[in-house]
Amino acid sequence: MLVFKNLIFILTIIYAGYIDFKKKIIPDRVHVIIMLSSLLIDFNLCQSITGLLFLPIPFILSVFFNEDTVGGGDIKIVGAIGFFLGLRKGTIAIIIGLTISVIFNLFIFNKNRNDSFPxxxxxxxxxxxxLLIFSF
Incomplete structure (x- = not known):
């Protein structure tokens, strides 16, 4: 059952990434599916709530300083991922994801710091x- 839960999560984030890449929008159903799938098995309410509340804080703060930095869908998906993975795994996920985005967009795609990207x-x-690292 845990494999099924993780499979739903992986397929949903792949779908969200694809749609964001193509249309620069993340459908609301993505966040709902991620949060509902976290309830299936091995659910820890304390870890989920702390991930949901604390993981999106840096993204919300960046919007206060500059409205064009992060979209609302990105903030919601970070919250949903925090709910699914918890604070520790979610923090690692965000650090890895943001590091990869900087490497690809600044160094490989040669984008300017002010250019937007999904x-x-x-x-x-x-x-x-x-998820893969902490599964073993």
């Missing part, structure tokens, strides 16, 4: 890797 594909990669 964040969900990188967060999805970081979440998958975090």
């Amino acid at each position: 964040l969900a594909p990188y967060i999805a990669i970081g979440s998958f890797l975090s």
Whole structure:
């Protein structure tokens, strides 16, 4: 059953990353599916609530300083990932995802710091890797 839960999560974040890459929007059903799938098995309410509340804080703060930094869908998906993975795994997922996004967008794609790019594909990669790392 745990494999089924993780499979739903992985497929949902892949879908979110793909849609964000193509249309620069993350559908609301993505967040709901991620949060509902976390309830299936091996659910820890304390870890889920702390991940949901604390993981999106840096993204919310960045919006206060500059409205064009992070989209609302990115903040919601980070919260949903925090609910699914918890604070520790979620923090690792976000660090991995943001590191990959900086490497790809600044160094490989040679984008300017002010250019916009979809964040969900990188967060999805970081979440998958975090789930994979902590599964063993």
